[in-house]
Amino acid sequence: MNEIEQLSRLAENLGCACSCQEPMSRHTTFRIGGPADLFVFVKNRNVLQKLVRRANLLEVPCLVMGNGSNMLVSDRGIRGMVLALTGDFCRIRLCQNHTVSCGAGAPLSSLCSFALKNSLTGAEFLWGIPGTAGGAAFMNAGAYGGEMKNILVSCSHLTRAGEFGKLEGEDLRLSYRHSAYTDNRAAILFLKVRLAPGNPKEIRARMDDLIGRRKSKQPLEFPSAGSVFKRPEGRFAGTLIEQCGLKGRSVGGAVVSSKHAGFIVNSGGATCEDVLKLISVIQNTVFQKTGVLLECEVKTIGS
Secondary structure, eight states: OOOHHHHHHHHTTTTOOOOEEEEEESSTOOOOEEEEEEEEEEOOOHHHHHHHHHHHHHTTEEEEEESOEEEEEOOTOOOEEEEHHHHGGGGGGSTTTTEEETTSBBBBHHHHHHHHHHHSSOEEEEEEEETHHHHHHHHTTTTTTTTGGGGGEEEEEEEETTEEEEEEEGOOOOOOTOHHHHHHHOEEEEEEEOEEEEHHHHOOOOOHHHHHHHHSSTTTTTTTTEOOOOTTTTTTTTHHHHTTTTTEETTTEEEEEESOOOOEEEEOOHHHHHHHHHHHHHHHHHHHSSSOOBBBBBEEOOO
16 A cells, blocks of 8 residues: 555545545636645544644645635646645634634635624625635735735644644734745644624625626636736736736637736636746746746646
């Protein structure tokens, strides 16, 4: 029995649904990606810890993921074990002082809806972002004048060595599209955000306004990984790309969106290689014409 078979057997014994050679295209918003050696749905922290520790002993790489909204997975797939957060990791509850405890696997839409139901304001900027709470904390997600830095109180995590830990306050080291977790690579499991009492009608109106703006400006009708590039200092990546005449530029099934040049969409059958080639075309063209080197926001993962 090889290492992957041992981990698969352990996952099943722990009550996890799992599969070998699972296409990652089924689990990313880009709808791109080759097979993971082992894909496991994990429902609680104790099971997660056991799987990560066993994988470490077997020297099998692990990747903990949410809904794959900021990932570009290699066409050759992912070697090792992918752990998808479900169950306890998707639960949201109200704590004291208008603080909300949220599992890292909870969709941002669920967090926003929970806040609205409890008449809490401060999370509206997240409405319409197709990610999870953990992913938003990991990269200090932001939009329309808001960012996780403004509401995030703490994160509990599992280190790569399989130890539980917690970061809060300044130790989270939140800055533009960055947190302590982008450096230490620990897996965020749960987080707390502090909101404020608000008027439900005003909160709903703000959410409706933001989703309306997203639908009008972003290619939500196509698979994508969201904004591909980080915002250059004092500039906007989408504007630079459009000014360079790259809207509609394609490589295979990967296309620079005609609605928002900051997005690359999967028009059908796009591969990771298509996207990477198109990213290179964009970066080279923008640099040659403007002197600005665009930095990728989307994470490329896999062999």
